[in-house]
Amino acid sequence: MFEIELSDTSMFKAAFEAISTIVDEIICVIDTEGFRVTALDRSHISFVNLDLHPTVFDTFECNVPEKITIDTAEFMRILKRMKNSDTLKLTMDEGNLIIKLIGDADRQFKLRLIDSEYDIPQPPQLEPPVSVVVPSDLVKDCLTDMALFDEKLYFMIDEDYFKVITNGEFGEANAAYLHGEDVNEVVKSSFSIPKLQEMFKASKFSDMCEISLGNDMPLILTFKLLSDDGQISFLLAPRLEAEE
Numbered sequence: 001m002f003e004i005e006l007s008d009t010s011m012f013k014a015a016f017e018a019i020s021t022i023v024d025e026i027i028c029v030i031d032t033e034g035f036r037v038t039a040l041d042r043s044h045i046s047f048v049n050l051d052l053h054p055t056v057f058d059t060f061e062c063n064v065p066e067k068i069t070i071d072t073a074e075f076m077r078i079l080k081r082m083k084n085s086d087t088l089k090l091t092m093d094e095g096n097l098i099i100k101l102i103g104d105a106d107r108q109f110k111l112r113l114i115d116s117e118y119d120i121p122q123p124p125q126l127e128p129p130v131s132v133v134v135p136s137d138l139v140k141d142c143l144t145d146m147a148l149f150d151e152k153l154y155f156m157i158d159e160d161y162f163k164v165i166t167n168g169e170f171g172e173a174n175a176a177y178l179h180g181e182d183v184n185e186v187v188k189s190s191f192s193i194p195k196l197q198e199m200f201k202a203s204k205f206s207d208m209c210e211i212s213l214g215n216d217m218p219l220i221l222t223f224k225l226l227s228d229d230g231q232i233s234f235l236l237a238p239r240l241e242a243e244e
Helices: 010-022 072-079 136-146 193-205
Strands: 002-006 025-031 034-040 046-052 059-062 066-071 087-093 096-102 106-112 130-135 152-157 161-167 172-178 187-192 208-213 219-224 230-236
Touching: 010 034, 010 046, 010 072, 010 193, 010 230, 046 193, 066 072, 072 096, 072 106, 130 136, 136 161, 136 172, 136 193, 136 208, 152 193, 152 208, 187 193, 187 208, 193 219, 193 230
Parallel strands: none
Antiparallel strands: 002 059, 002 087, 025 034, 025 066, 034 046, 046 230, 087 096, 096 106, 130 208, 152 161, 152 187, 161 172, 208 219, 219 230
């Protein structure tokens, strides 16, 4: 059994806003190391990992490790009822996740757990050659800009700039951010804009995001808490020329 409370809920809500658009159901692991979610979408294009250390929470008690499976859309519907001033409390009983929103009034919801026979998916071991840190909102705005002309874009990193580029049937757009990192090569890969927009629903998790990239390699996108007590990361398969 476990009992966890969180008063600063904005990053938790942002994480699940992204997760709920990517996967239908998730396995949550709660143990002495924290609260973790690992999931792969049905198309095997996107992978998500949420890792929150016990120090993120106001209260974190877990005597026996638990592994529970929940419907992400139903969980997010409850989280949307949470006010910024509310404290979130999670516990469980036989077959239910108990969600309490503690504020002007104490509201309680029971979300039925899913019986699942699936194992927790393991991400591929990738080491993209280049990583840069970029403002999260800047990239989010670039996605909206690029979507004016196409459903795919290129992320490109060279010695000086992180670039976002699209070239559609009716027009083209690009943006460049001076990254200030020690980069000694040029890498470029194409990705689906709608898939990226799903991931950037988590942009409120952190003001900055890390873009890890290689030539025609999957993207690793990471949002880290300033306290370094937690992060949410995504892996997205590239759009290869043969797919066009």
